[in-house]
Amino acid sequence: GAGVSQSPSNKVTEKGKDVELRCDPISGHTALYWYRQSLGQGLEFLIYFQGNSAPDKSGLPSDRFSAERTGGSVSTLTIQRTQQEDSAVYLCASSLSGARAQFFGNEQFFGPGTRLTVL
Amino acid sequence: GESVGLHLPTLSVQEGDNSIINCAYSNSASDYFIWYKQESGKGPQFIIDIRSNMDKRQGQRVTVLLNKTVKHLSLQIAATQPGDSAVYFCAESSTGNQFYFGTGTSLTVIP
Numbered sequence: 297g298a299g300v301s302q303s304p305s306n307k308v309t310e311k312g313k314d315v316e317l318r319c320d321p322i323s324g325h326t327a328l329y330w331y332r333q334s335l336g337q338g339l340e341f342l343i344y345f346q347g348n349s350a351p352d353k354s355g356l357p358s359d360r361f362s363a364e365r366t367g368g369s370v371s372t373l374t375i376q377r378t379q380q381e382d383s384a385v386y387l388c389a390s391s392l393s394g395a396r397a398q399f400f401g402n403e404q405f406f407g408p409g410t411r412l413t414v415l
Numbered sequence: 416g417e418s419v420g421l422h423l424p425t426l427s428v429q430e431g432d433n434s435i436i437n438c439a440y441s442n443s444a445s446d447y448f449i450w451y452k453q454e455s456g457k458g459p460q461f462i463i464d465i466r467s468n469m470d471k472r473q474g475q476r477v478t479v480l481l482n483k484t485v486k487h488l489s490l491q492i493a494a495t496q497p498g499d500s501a502v503y504f505c506a507e508s509s510t511g512n513q514f515y516f517g518t519g520t521s522l523t524v525i526p
Contacts, residue, residue: 300458331516338504338516339459355513387458403449404514406458 298322300407302388308413309378317373317410321390329404330363330373331387339387345371378414385409427523434492436520438505441486445507449514450479450490454501462490462503492522500524 301320309315321328330342341355345365356362360378365371375382389404428434440448446467451459465472465479465488472479478491488505502519 336518338518339506339514341513341515344513352513389458403461403464406460408456408458 300388300390300405302386302407302410304410305408306411306413308415310415311380312377314374314376315378315412317375317386317388317412319371319373319388319390319407321369321371321388322405323369325390325392325405326368327391327393327404328365328371329389329391330371331389332357333385333387333409335384342373342386375412378412380414383412383414385411424518425521425523427525428495429525430497431494434490434495434499434522434524436490436492436503436505436522438488438490438517439486440488440505440507440515442507442509442515443483443486444509445486447508448479448481448488449506449508450477450488451504451506451516452499452501453504453519459504495522495524497524497526 300322303318307315326347328345331339332342333339343356343363344352347368360376363371363373373386387406387409389406391404426436449464450462452462453459463472463474463477463479465481467483470481476493480489490503492499500523502521504516504519506514506516508514
């Protein structure tokens with residue numbers, strides 16, 4: 297079956313513009329995460345969706361960042377009024393169930409990421 | 416606050432040798448740990464995980480060791496192969512939904 301897909305793979309935008317990044321998780325996965333990875337850095341947690349529960353937005357760096365997950369499947373990460381420091385690879389991951397693994401093997405499957413460049 | 420770091424940013428090993436990648440964490444409440452492998456241009460790929468009630472866990476050619484006393488985690492790769500060349504991240508979690516990732520160790524396998 298298909299893995300996690302993200303689009304676009306690359307996005308170049310001008311400072312001040314809004315961008316939307318899309319994530320298609322693995323079918324049947326109830327948990328979905330967004331991370332940001334700056335050059336040479338580890339992953340920075342942004343937001344987490346679990347089923348119909350309210351998302352955990354505690355990692356969003358500012359109110360310019362928002363995300364939605366429609367119908368418990370596709371998710372969109374929106375960055376408004378982009379800044380140069382927003383340039384990074386944005387990674388989406390999904391897992392079969394919740395973040396806190398109830399059993400071994402409940403790993404997160406990552407998409408290839410969207411490379412965002414803000415000029 | 417959370418802190419996850421790696422002792423060495425780069426590691427080079429000869430093909431066939433064993434590799435050991437280390438990771439330190441600062442939150443004593445962390446109870447779940449994961450190792451990921453990230454190849455160039457790809458998203459991270461799960462390798463192995465371990466809970467804090469275990470000291471060791473083995474997978475296929477990989478072993479994770481957890482020392483809670485010194486808050487240290489290691490990933491051992493047996494008979495390292497060229498395909499193992501990648502950046503390796505450790506991630507830890509205590510409560511909630513967040514996983515905290517280290518900055519990564521770049522492993523290069525020399526043929």
